[in-house]
Amino acid sequence: MLKAIFYKEWIKTGLYFSLAGLVMLGFAGYIGIYLNRVADLAGMKQLWEYMLSSNEPMITLLKYIPLIVGIGGAVAQFAPEMHRKCLKLTLHLPYEQHKLLGSMLLYGCSLLGIFSLISFLILYLSYSNILPKELQTGLLESALPWYLAGICGYLFSAWIVLQPSTKKRVLQIIVAAFVLKIFFITDSLGAYMPSLWLLLIITPLTSILSIISLSDFKEGRQD
Amino acid sequence: MKKTAQIYLYILIAIICLWHLPSFYNFLTAESETRPFILYSSVSKDFIIRKNEDNKTHCFNSKFEPCTREVYDSILPEYSAKQLAADNRLQDTILGRNVSLKLFTDENLTYRIKPEEVFGPYIHLYQLMESQSGRVELEMPPDVFRITDSGLEFISKKDNTTDKEKSEKFTNALKKADFKFPALEVAANPSERKKYDNGFLLTDAVGKFFHFKMVKGEPYVKQIELPVGVIPVHTFVTEFAGRHHLGFFFDAKGYSYVIELPENKIIKTGLPPVDLENEEFFVMGNIFSWTVRISGQKETTWYALDAKSYKLLDKFTLESKLKPLKGLSFKRNGWVELGWR
Amino acid sequence: MNNNVIECINLTHYYGKRLIYKDLNFNVPKGKILGLLGKNGTGKTTTINILSGYLKPFSGKCLIFNQEANAIRPETRKRIGLLIEGHVQYQFMNIEQIEKFYSAFFPGQWKREAYYGLMEKLKVAPKQKINKMSNGQRSQVALGLILAQNPELLVLDDFSLGLDPGYRRLFVEYLRNYAKSENKTVFLTSHIIQDMEQLIDDCIIMDYGKILVQMPIKDLLSTIKRYRCYVPERQVVKENIEKLYHPEKHKVLLEFCSFEPIEEVEKILKKECIDFKNLKCENINLEDAFIGLTGKY
Numbered sequence: 001m002l003k004a005i006f007y008k009e010w011i012k013t014g015l016y017f018s019l020a021g022l023v024m025l026g027f028a029g030y031i032g033i034y035l036n037r038v039a040d041l042a043g044m045k046q047l048w049e050y051m052l053s054s055n056e057p058m059i060t061l062l063k064y065i066p067l068i069v070g071i072g073g074a075v076a077q078f079a080p081e082m083h084r085k086c087l088k089l090t091l092h093l094p095y096e097q098h099k100l101l102g103s104m105l106l107y108g109c110s111l112l113g114i115f116s117l118i119s120f121l122i123l124y125l126s127y128s129n130i131l132p133k134e135l136q137t138g139l140l141e142s143a144l145p146w147y148l149a150g151i152c153g154y155l156f157s158a159w160i161v162l163q164p165s166t167k168k169r170v171l172q173i174i175v176a177a178f179v180l181k182i183f184f185i186t187d188s189l190g191a192y193m194p195s196l197w198l199l200l201i202i203t204p205l206t207s208i209l210s211i212i213s214l215s216d217f218k219e220g221r222q223d
Numbered sequence: 224m225k226k227t228a229q230i231y232l233y234i235l236i237a238i239i240c241l242w243h244l245p246s247f248y249n250f251l252t253a254e255s256e257t258r259p260f261i262l263y264s265s266v267s268k269d270f271i272i273r274k275n276e277d278n279k280t281h282c283f284n285s286k287f288e289p290c291t292r293e294v295y296d297s298i299l300p301e302y303s304a305k306q307l308a309a310d311n312r313l314q315d316t317i318l319g320r321n322v323s324l325k326l327f328t329d330e331n332l333t334y335r336i337k338p339e340e341v342f343g344p345y346i347h348l349y350q351l352m353e354s355q356s357g358r359v360e361l362e363m364p365p366d367v368f369r370i371t372d373s374g375l376e377f378i379s380k381k382d383n384t385t386d387k388e389k390s391e392k393f394t395n396a397l398k399k400a401d402f403k404f405p406a407l408e409v410a411a412n413p414s415e416r417k418k419y420d421n422g423f424l425l426t427d428a429v430g431k432f433f434h435f436k437m438v439k440g441e442p443y444v445k446q447i448e449l450p451v452g453v454i455p456v457h458t459f460v461t462e463f464a465g466r467h468h469l470g471f472f473f474d475a476k477g478y479s480y481v482i483e484l485p486e487n488k489i490i491k492t493g494l495p496p497v498d499l500e501n502e503e504f505f506v507m508g509n510i511f512s513w514t515v516r517i518s519g520q521k522e523t524t525w526y527a528l529d530a531k532s533y534k535l536l537d538k539f540t541l542e543s544k545l546k547p548l549k550g551l552s553f554k555r556n557g558w559v560e561l562g563w564r
Numbered sequence: 565m566n567n568n569v570i571e572c573i574n575l576t577h578y579y580g581k582r583l584i585y586k587d588l589n590f591n592v593p594k595g596k597i598l599g600l601l602g603k604n605g606t607g608k609t610t611t612i613n614i615l616s617g618y619l620k621p622f623s624g625k626c627l628i629f630n631q632e633a634n635a636i637r638p639e640t641r642k643r644i645g646l647l648i649e650g651h652v653q654y655q656f657m658n659i660e661q662i663e664k665f666y667s668a669f670f671p672g673q674w675k676r677e678a679y680y681g682l683m684e685k686l687k688v689a690p691k692q693k694i695n696k697m698s699n700g701q702r703s704q705v706a707l708g709l710i711l712a713q714n715p716e717l718l719v720l721d722d723f724s725l726g727l728d729p730g731y732r733r734l735f736v737e738y739l740r741n742y743a744k745s746e747n748k749t750v751f752l753t754s755h756i757i758q759d760m761e762q763l764i765d766d767c768i769i770m771d772y773g774k775i776l777v778q779m780p781i782k783d784l785l786s787t788i789k790r791y792r793c794y795v796p797e798r799q800v801v802k803e804n805i806e807k808l809y810h811p812e813k814h815k816v817l818l819e820f821c822s823f824e825p826i827e828e829v830e831k832i833l834k835k836e837c838i839d840f841k842n843l844k845c846e847n848i849n850l851e852d853a854f855i856g857l858t859g860k861y
Contacts, residue, residue, distance in 0.1 A: 004668035011665075012656045045380035049363055052346055052413075055557075084652045088618055093669050094642040098224055132378050134348050134369065145559075175232070178239040185559045191344040194560045195553065208228040215225050218634060220619030 001095050002103050009077060009107040016076035020069040021115045027065045028119035032126025035059070039130040051135055055188050057142040059123070063187070066116060066150025067180065073108050074157030082161060087217060101214055105207050108154050116147040138189030145192045148199045149183035155206040156180065162213035165221050172213075179206075238551060245550025256544055258518075263527035263537065264298040265318060265511035270525055270539040271299060285539050301327050301509035318511060327509065332463040336504040341457055343557025348378075350413035351393075354420040354436045354443075361415045364437075370406045374398070396442035397435065403428040410458035410470065417462045424470050424482075430454040434469060434487060447487045453480070457499055463508075473499060481533055493535030494526055500556065512536060520547075567593050568627075569717050569749040570615065575624035577610055583773050584610050588624070590768055590778060594716075597743055597750040599760050599781075602770030603858055608753035609649055612721040615751065616646055628717065642670060645715035649722045651706040655695035659683055659705065662694065663712070670713055679712035682738070700731035707735060711742060718743070720752040724759070732756070736763050761785075761850040769857050776809075776857050781850065787823045788853045793833070793843040794818070805836055810859040821848070821856030 010017075035058060039047050051058060081087040090104075091097050120140060127136045156176035163169045183199060186192075192199070259274045270285040273295065282295040296303035296310075300317055304327040307313035315321060348367040356362065366386060368377045374394030377386040397404075408426035422436020422443070432447040432455050449455070455472035469482040477496030480489050497504055497517055505516040513528040521543055527536040552564040570592040577584040584607040592598045602608050613619035614626050617634040626633040629640050636644070654662060667674040683690075686701050694702060703723070710718060718739075724732050736759040743750050754760060760767070760781075767784060769777040777784060791808075795801070795818045801811050808829070811820040818840065822829055826845050833840050848856065 001668065004665055007661075007668075008654065008657070008665050011661055012654070043380075044383060045363070045365065048348075048367060048380050049350075052348060052350070052367070055344060055346065080654075080656055083655070084650060085618075085648065086652055086654060088616065088646070088648055089653065091618075092616065092641055092644070092646045094638040095669065096638055130383060132348060132367065132369070132383060134346050138344075138346050175235055175239065178243065179235055182553060182559075185553050186557070188344050188557055189346055191557060192559045193344075194558050198561055205231055208224065208231060211225050211228040212232065218618055218620075220613055 005095075005100065005103040006107050009104060012080055013073065013076045013108075017073060017111050020072060021111070024065055024069050024115045024119055025122060027062055028122040029126075031059045031062055032122055034061075036126060036130055044130055047130070048132075048135065051131075051138075051189070057139045057187060057189055059139060059143060060187055062119075062143060063146050063184070066112070066119075066147045067153040067183075069115070070108075070112055070150035070152070070154030071157045073112060074154045074161055077104065077108055078158050078161040082164075087162070091214075091218070097214065097218075098211060101210055102207070105155065105158060105210060108158070109151055109207070112151050112154055116150060119147065135189070141190040141193060142187055144196065145183045145199055148203050149180055152183065152199075152203045152206050153180055155203070155209070159206070159209040159213050162210055162217060164213070164217045166223050168216065168221075241551040242553070243550075245548040249545075249547045253545065253547075258523065259541070261514070261516070261525045261539065262299055262302060262507060263512050263514045263525070265509075266298040266300065268537070270514075270527070270537065271295060301331060301511065302507075304328070320510065322510075328464075330465045330510045332461070332465065332468075332506070332508040332513075334459070334461055334463075334506050336459065336499060338500055338503065339557035341499050341556075347409075349409060349411060349423070351377075351411075351423070351435075351437050352413060352420045353438075353440070354422055355438045361417060361420060363413065363415055368393075370404065370409065372405050374404055393437075393442045396444050397425075397433070400433065400444040400446055401431070402433055402444065403431070408455060408458050410460050410472075412460055412462060418464060419462055419466070421460045421462050421469055424455070424458045424460050424472070426455045426458060432472075445487065447482065447489065450480075450489060450491070453489075455480075473497060490533050492528055492533040494528070569594050569629060570598075570751055571627040572611070572615075573625055573627070575611070575614065575621050575626065577607070577614070577619075577622045579610075585770070585773055585775070588775060590775075592749055592751050592766075594749050595747045596766055597740075597752070597764045598766045598768065599764035600751070600753040600768050600770065601757060601760065601854055602753075602755070604755055606770040606772055608755070608770065609721055612649075612719060612751075612753055616644075616719055642673065642713075643716045645710035645713050645718045647706055647710060647718070647720040647723055650725050651699065651703040651723070653694050653702065653706050653709065656693065658691050658693050659688065660690050662705065662709065666709055666713065673714050675712045675714050678714070679708040682708040682711065685734075699726040700728060703727055703731055703735055707738065711738075714746075716748060718748060718750045718752070720750065722753050722755060724754045724756040732759055739763065757851040757854045767850075769854060771858055784853060785847070785850065788821055788848065788856070789823075789826075789845040790819065790821050790848045790852060790856060791826075791829055791843060791845050792817060792819050793840040795838060795840050799839055801838060802836065805832065807832060809857050812860075821853065 081090060090100060093100060123140060123143065124136065127139065160169055160172045160176060163172055179202065257275065259272045261270050261272050264271045272283040274281045280292065282290045282292060284290060296306050297312065300307055300313065304313055304324045308324045313324065348369055350364050350367050352361060352364050365381060366377045366379050368375045375390050377389045378384065379386055405428055406425050407428060407430065409423060411423040420436065422434065425433045425435050427433065432449050434445045434447055436443045453474050456475050458470060458472040460470040461468050467484055469484050469487060471479060471481045473479050477498060479492045479494050479497060481492060482489055494515060501519060503518045507514050508530060510530055512530050515526040515528060517524050522540055524538055524540040526538045528534065529536055549563060552562050553559050555562055568591040572588055572590050575588040576586045600608050600611060610619060614621050615628065615633050617636055620634060628636060629643060631637060631640055657665065663676065663679050667676060682704055686704050688697060688701055694705060723735060727735065739750065740763050742748065764781055766780050767777070768775055794816050795813065797816050801813050801818060805811055807822055807824050809821040811818060826843065830843060
């Protein structure tokens with residue numbers, strides 16, 4: 001069943017996720033090359049001294065990429081389900097409805113997770129030559145909330161897109177925007193370490209919100 | 224399952240409300256509160272308050288009796304020396320000491336410690352500058368170093384490789400001075416924008432205190448004798464123009480100590496314990512006295528210390544008129560940290 | 565043993581304050597084809613939505629295979645084929661992909677040949693995406709999938725929507741043969757009545773807020789008559805006369821439908837003080853019966 005669900009999701013979103021994956025990895029690769037070029041041209045000395053004095057990661061270009069990819073992923077995946085209420089077909093499948101929804105979300109989260117992991121690997125490998133391990137770790141620690149925001153943004157967007165009532169959808173957008181703000185409070189190297197646990201709790205828990213939208217859909221709620 | 228989802232949603236909404244509503248309320252109800260500029264006058268033995276209101280400067284003593292700008296200048300000659308000299312009013316002798324514009328310029332000092340600078344996120348890589356390069360301008364070193372459990376590791380900024388020779392030389396120098404790795408506290412001001420370099424103040428694993436710097440490429444390590452039972456917890460290196468100080472530190476209880484050069488003499492100040500995690504520490508000193516401002520959320524207190532003995536001369540407190548509503552906060556001293564503030 | 569595949573008990577629904585219907589009761593016994601007929605907005609799709617678990621009724625309940633419609637177990641869903649209004653299917657899939665996808669959910673019951681048998685009649689390439697197909701072709705894909713699923717109950721919402729006559733006829737014939745040969749139960753709605761006569765066994769004709777008629781199609785067509793008579797031009801005829809549906813006067817001609825025999829109708833007309841002449845009665849087809857019962861407006 002899971003295979004069949006993934007098959008359908010891939011037909012629906014394969015193109016989007018392929019392109020989005022390329023964009024995400026492309027940005028990670030670009031940032032990797034960019035910092036290497038900065039190190040080549042201005043010298044690693046300048047790079048290190050800037051990072052140590054400002055405590056800022058030099059990869060803020062990446063900041064919103066995972067979030068944009070995540071939101072786009074949820075729209076690509078769930079907007080076609082809401083188009084002419086196609087979701088009715090999906091929910092009519094002989095499979096437990098929560099599991100069905102869970103499998104669809106798992107599909108998106110897995111792809112985003114894989115892209116994030118590869119991006120991390122790219123970042124890690126591209127900096128291993130030019131940065132000492134403290135800066136490298138600080139940089140990855142700074143990027144971690146952004147990648148978690150990508151997955152969390154995807155889950156919030158799924159909840160929003162699946163909501164049949166426009167009024168509730170607006171309220172949900174407001175809640176999602178405020179919660180996602182927590183992932184972007186500061187860029188400082190390693191500043192998120194004391195509250196990483198909170199992001200790691202919020203992100204997976206957000207997946208259950210879609211059940212509310214599903215329930216509203218099943219009750220035929222509309223404005 | 225839907226119930227769980229709804230509970231989770233309500234928790235999220237509660238977090239958002241507790242986070243944003245108090246600060247929004249504070250924003251709506253806030254009145255403008257400009258903190259006055261206050262200095263201790265050794266001449267009048269009183270705190271002098273300067274406020275800018277309606278684009279005019281107003282001066283008062285600690286009893287809020289107004290004084291003219293001219294009087295202000297004359298009772299704070301250390302800070303108004305330029306104006307006094309321009310007005311031909313700078314005396315040669317003040318409080319029994321020969322003074323000059325140059326003396327004031329050279330001996331005045333300032334230092335600020337913000338909570339986020341002490342407790343905020345920090346990358347534990349340090350830069351050991353050459354403190355006697357023979358050049359007027361300071362230069363950032365070609366390497367950084369980390370302090371491990373067993374020694375120092377210098378990493379070249381040129382090729383990100385460990386300079387084993389230098390690491391060994393400096394580690395050995397510290398070990399020879401009986402420094403026990405790792406370091407509990409490391410302080411320095413790695414910057415080209417200072418006049419000279421005092422190097423590092425290090426507290427070792429057993430609480431011993433060291434002055435560490437590089438002189439002509441060679442390690443300089445000197446243990447600083449601490450008063451009995453005192454362990455430096457938060458240490459700050461100073462590079463004041465007067466070159467009379469190496470730095471200062473706070474012990475576990477928050478008492479502060481000044482390290483005077485050339486003998487690295489430690490003198491406990493008359494300040495009460497300072498909570499560096501929640502209070503901002505700012506000192507402005509001159510040849511007669513130091514004004515120390517300690518700002519917390521509820522009040523700000525100015526302390527006057529004698530510039531020689533660091534004994535408390537006087538203090539002056541202003542309570543904040545603002546009574547902000549507390550709420551959920553995700554920020555603390557540069558960290559993202561959940562709390563009720 | 566209860567032989568009803570669908571049971572709707574005291575179903576009442578409102579959209580906001582607008583009553584759709586009150587205390588709707590009907591059953592669909594196994595092997596029957598029931599058509600829910602009504603003009604647009606009378607609550608056909610509402611009923612289908614309640615039946616398929618996508619709308620919570622204001623009150624009352626719907627049972628399918630003795631399970632509440634909004635909590636049908638996955639195993640039971642295997643026994644129900646659902647056609648959504650407008651023959652909606654996953655637009656992003658092609659003929660092969662959609663068959664491959666659905667077949668995974670119905671192991672042991674999936675009749676691949678039934679689907680491809682119907683698909684052969686369509687002149688589309690196997691890789692053609694559904695969103696590139698005409699309404700008629702899409703309807704065949706949706707029907708083919710339901711036939712391949714081989715369910716015991718088929719729930720079809722407004723299957724005639726957007727179909728040209730050829731496809732509509734094809735759909736009806738296919739469905740009728742399939743349902744009758746395999747003893748399937750069908751619940752369908754439609755606002756095009758023409759083809760229903762050949763398809764359904766029982767019908768429910770709905771009007772705004774109420775059920776007008778609920779009976780086997782044979783009984784309906786054998787009892788309902790259209791009456792015509794002449795009346796003076798100045799004769800006033802009330803809009804609502806009991807047992808006479810939608811009396812309509814064109815100058816001197818009065819026309820209406822009724823289930824009553826001619827003798828009874830004469831009595832009613834006299835009682836209403838209508839000065840009629842030459843009262844004639846005739847048998848009518850389902851479409852005329854539908855219009856007669858629901859009115860033209």
